[in-house]
Amino acid sequence: MLWFESEMPELKGDLPHERFLTYPTAHSKSNQSKTASGYLQTRGFCGFKTEAANGVGLQMNLLLFNTRHSRVRASTISAIARFDERYRPFGTKEAIHRCSPELWFVKVVCTLLVRSHFCLDSCLGYLSQNLTPLTSFEVITRLDNPRLAVRFLEFSRVNLSLIHSFKTYNLLLRSLCESGLHDVAKVVFDYMRSDGHLPNSSMIEFLVLSFTKVGKFDFVKELLSQLPSEKIAMDTFTSNSLLNWLVKQNKVNEAIFLFKEHFRLYSRPDTWTFNIMIRGLCRIGKVNKAFEIFCNMESFGCSPDVVTYNTLINGFCRVNEVDRGHWLLKEVKLRDEISPNAVTYTSVILGYCKLGKMEEASCIRDEMINSGIQPTAVTFNILIDGFGKVKMGLKLWDEMNAKNISPNVYTFAILINALCKDNRLDEARRFLSQLKCRDIVPKPFMYNPVIDGLCKAGNIDEANAVVAEMEEKRCKPDKVTFTILIIGHCMKGRMLEAISIFNKTVTIGCGPDNITVNSLISCLLKAGMPNEAFRIMQLASEDLNLAFPSLKKPMPLASTDIPVAP
Template identity: 25%
Template sequence: MKLVSKYRFFSSSFSSSSSLIPLCNNTPKPIINPLYNLLPQTQNPNQIVDIICSTLNHRDHPFLLPNLGHEVKSLIPHLGYREISRVLLRFQSDASRALAFFTWVKSDLGKKPNVSNYCLLLHILAWSKKFPLAMRFLCELIELKSKNEEEDVFSVLVSATDECNWDPVVFDLVVKGYLKLGLVEDGFRVFRKVIDSGFSVSVVTCNHLLNGLLKLELMESCWQVYNVMCRVGIYPNTYTFNILTNVFCKDSNFGEVNEFLEKMEEEGFEPDLVTYNTLVSSYCRRGRLKEAFYLYKIMYRRRVVPDLVTYTSLIKGLCKDGRVREAHQTFHRMIDRGSKPDCIAYNTLIYAYCKEGMMQQAKKLLHEMLGNSVVPDRFTCKIIVEGFVREGRLLAAVNLVVELRRLKVNIPFEVCEFLIESLCREGKPFAAKHLLERIIEEEGHEAKPETYNNLIESLSRCDAIEDALVLKGKLKKKNQVLDVKTYGALIGCFCRIGRNREAESLMTEMLDFEVKPDSFICEVLVNGYCKEMEFAKAENLLSFFAMEFRIIDTESYNSLVKAICERGSGYSKVLELQERMQRLGFVPNSLTCKYLIQVLEQ
């Protein structure tokens, strides 16, 4: 597909033959009643415009109108849209008084001017070069107009040019107004109307429009805007082509890049650093590294010196392609040619090394980073700690965190929590506990309840029950409730070390906090009582779990059967137990039968 196919005119549906909509004003003309002239001037509705204008003309400070409302109090009901327009037209050469009157109508009287009133004010402000004020009222009008689709702002503005002085820049402002409010597609429609009606817009406004359309990924509309710029003589600038470069990268075949660059040169613009960086970055994102490096060489030939952005894009592209060593060589080339790497450049290479499991190289780069006074950020710390953990080098990860903290590097607390959870998972709770205490003591951070739960579980699995209970007490002081998994770990620990009463107390505490036990807790409690030969309590627990929580744990039941059989209590007692358990829903399985057969063989 040829690049020229992208540069085409608006379709015939947008042609300049579109007619203008006449000035919308549905307010009927007032009926002039000659009897009104018999009234005093201040009470004559026919004189309301003259009275207001006379009062405004005699005000030294037109923005201060405290008495105007009092002077025309009886006439205010006769102040309609047409009268407002007439007053504005009288002051079209005096923007301050026109604005004072408009503000008085809106604020003091609480009347809502219509689109025609707003458009007259916009023309007056634009004619007086008060562009910021014009933009403010234009945005206000656009927002009001969105609630009334019957009237078109652009058409009313055009019609108003027959009545007052006007500056064509107002039509440029209209397009900008829609863009400023984020109404990009509406702005594009107004842009087409402005051009089709023979008016023009500035290249700056065109650039804003192109940028907005690009963000919405309306590529076809971008090329239409550029095409119209060329047709009506709106000369693009460097910013225009840099925006179009982004459009080109998202929308085009990369084989057309040379044609695009030639097009820029034909228009009198040399591709600059931004242009090349946009193209190089796009090539790298799409895995077209050969073309990216070709452009990199072209930059030198055209005396455009690659910068940090160029090199970071190339490094990222090589890393994404798994060519980490080449990426590192490019990194060194960047330094040799005078570009100082920033945190993003270092992170790109460190992440690639961590992904490949090359942790020593990653750590070396981190030290190099610190030596060059580049401060590691949250991402740096996260990827390198996660990399060590993924490689099973927990101790190295802990030592790295300690080292970085000693060097005053801010380690994000979530990274420390991840490391603590990893240590717990690997059965190293004391190292995790020490790290947590050190962080809390030195930095005042507070760990999440999940971190405490993980630590309590890990300590319990290592039978460090006293340490686990201390942490449990800390959570209790903070009104935090343990989860069922943590309760299970504590109960299991108590049962393993023969402290069944305390295990049962913990289960009672669970129920008080409305934490529902699971089958694991049932199993460890039953095993604990079986170990102590307290078969009646074990059976009561099985019954309790079955009736209260519908937990029919066959493994716990088999543990009880096995313990009774091993004690030699007799076949009859085992059968009686089986009959009681069957009433609760326990069904014997092959293992149950095996234990029963062993009893018969004794």
């Protein structure tokens, strides 16, 4: 037994029959031995050639370390031979059947990269002879660490003058961007260009979307500026997706820039492209710019659809230019290829309601019905809210039921709020009771007007009962609900209950605002409870991050506008 075999444990790696040990002897028949599994081993200067009995050869060259040839440490060889399981490029059976030296080489390089204490500089000769663009791609494919992959890419470019394939760069750029390493990706992109590779459409589209989403718009402009010189075009779907994402992120100016400088010149805009741009401009109030784009659609061979008209009409109505919106409604009615829908009419109705022109709004509603278009729940909600009167609201409610139009949560909320303003709390509560037989998920803003009305009327117990009903329907009180209850109990002189409600808000993380806490403190002081007032102030300062005067100053004993019951 050789000196190093006694200190090296049996290798139980991918090929348990192989011992990859170098020894300074030349190839000869005397240097061949047969392993226990029936393989022939040929000992050579750079490694063993292990041959199966059927004549198939497996070549595993170990690296040429700068060590004494007769004293290669078995621990070093063992570490290389037993590859890290996380980076196994293929399984044992696959290795045996495929018998590919290249695959073994890939695995060795991956292991050396993962185990950073191995220095690649010591094996430049070996790597320069065996590393190719194909094998380097396989190495990067099997490394799930993008930074490590970049380190390998840079090492091979600088020390081995290796020109990597476009496929390698494409893989690495996508991996870096998906890992959020966009600054590193920019460097790798420059490497790719210096190696003589041009980005294709797919790469440009991916990089533009990825860099835009992280806000690196300067690099996006740089990429897109290369489109004309390299004769690369982005497809319409990708361009629209990018524009749509920018508009949703309120980056309308960036979207307009891309459209004017690149997409309208180097891609084919369609109707969706123009709809996105019109929507973005209307959202920021630039309806005149949106109208200019609308007028230029036909010069690009595009025709507006009903979505285009609806978006522009809604934009005009939002800035109170309802007459222009109404004019567009008339225009779309005259077109043969498209017809207005419920959204078209409802947008104009909303515009007139905002201006208080209810007669015009009613006329548009009648025109809508005469055109054979059924008003929706949204249409009725706008009209009920626009009239603002209980009598007209209930009439529209009855009309909805007659037309079998199901009210939604906002229909209930608008009517309940109107009834509470008119001090018709019993009717408002009856509307709340209807929710039991409706497929509507109740919201706090539906209950808050009723609770507020009952508290102001001094009916605290009834207000608490409504809160209990609310919680039974799995509708959690919000900050407004708790504020109403705290003020209501203070007005009634029920300070202990007000304190209990306040403590609950702090516990569930729904603490009231500064005004409510100040009102509670003032009421506590008026009720002769300075210690509780001090505790509330201290708790609000620490847990709710509310600002109060110095706690060391004497507590003021006067003043609040909230009357406290004797």
